[in-house]
Amino acid sequence: MSRFIVALLIATLAVGLSVGGATAGGAKSTATTADICVLLPDPKSSVRWETQDRPALVAAFKKAKVTYVINNADGDAQKQRTQADQCLANGAKVVILVSLDAGSSLAIERAAVAKKAKVIEYDRQVGKSSPAAIYISFDGRAVGVLQGRGVVAGLRANGKYGQKPVVAELNGGETDNNSFLFKGGYDSILKPLYANGTFKKGPDQFVPGWDNQKARTIFEQMLVSTGNKIDGVAAANDGLAGAVVSALKAKKLKPIPLSGQDATAQGVQNIISGWQTMTVWKDTRKLATASAAAAIALSKGQKPKQTGTVANGSKKLPAFIIPPVSITKANYQQLFNGYLKKGEVCRGEFKKFCK
DSSP states (O other), rough: OOHHHHHHHHHHHHHHHHHHSHHHHSSSOOOGSSSSSEEEEOOOSSSSOOOOOOHHHHHHHHHHHOOEEEEEEETTTTHHHHHHHHHTTTTSEEEEEEOOOOOHHHHHHHHHHHHHEEEEEEEEEESSSSSSSSSHHHHHHHHHHHHHHHHHHHHTTOOTTTTTOOEEEEETTTTOOOHHHHHHHHHHHHHHHHHHSEEEEEEEEEEEEOOOOHHHHHHHHHHHHHHHHOOEESSSSSSHHHHHHHHHHHHHHOOBOOOOOOOHHHHHHHHTTTTTOOOOOOOOOHHHHHHHHHHHHHHHOOOOOSSEEEEEEEEEEEHHHOOOEEEEEGGGGGTTTTTTOOOSSSSSGGGGGOO
């Protein structure tokens, strides 16, 4: 057998193992026996999916002693659909879905229901009268409110509040329902200030697929269109905020009030070094624990715990909603409670900024 054929066989075997998610997810069982199937969206729009959500889910499943498989769709809706079909063919009782877009997600949910499996909408609501059993997430509108307040606080702190500062908005992907919840939240804070002339509304754009590279290009175009006169940015997450920081640094511009989300190591580094005003912490350990408990209950034919309901087309969907937390330079150390490691943040050029 030639070396080329041997190498090809090894590569093919490796791909086959990773697609099932059992090796990457750390499951004790194989993909063919997993009762719970997790469908993560991608590793790029936010690092949280692999650095926070995956390990939190693994810990919750192991503690509960349930069989599971965790897949990542790499931003490909068709791949996510294929992963879901494979899970259902292998007998999954519960699918925990992080939606990539409404169309493919509804198809996944309907396929699951046809197989008598239950669906948990995790972090992102699909909407449009989906047949999911429950939606488990953080309060998306509250996230946006915290972001809007953060930008306002930053403009007060740097003395621009009374000078009609130009505020731009860099929103998440339009296929993600959460993007509209976040935007609705920060617009509820910013729109009255635009209306009364306290702030001037600047460029406002969604970023396709939450793509950070596209976000930088979009923000660079915003700077060009305003002659670099942008005084603050409501950015929907830390990845988009990082794109703003990169663009500002490349143009040798000064830091401006800037929001974020996900409490990533990079986001916190930008905060302590003065380039980002705040981030919104959504403790994914709570999300994973609630989702694992709901999955176990659903697999046993029981009703999962809920805090209320959310609109689901013309119907109501049971929901478990967790409140988010604002993180600034004043309180970032509370993240070092196991959510982030101090060494992830306080290293290299950022070590000198840590308390």
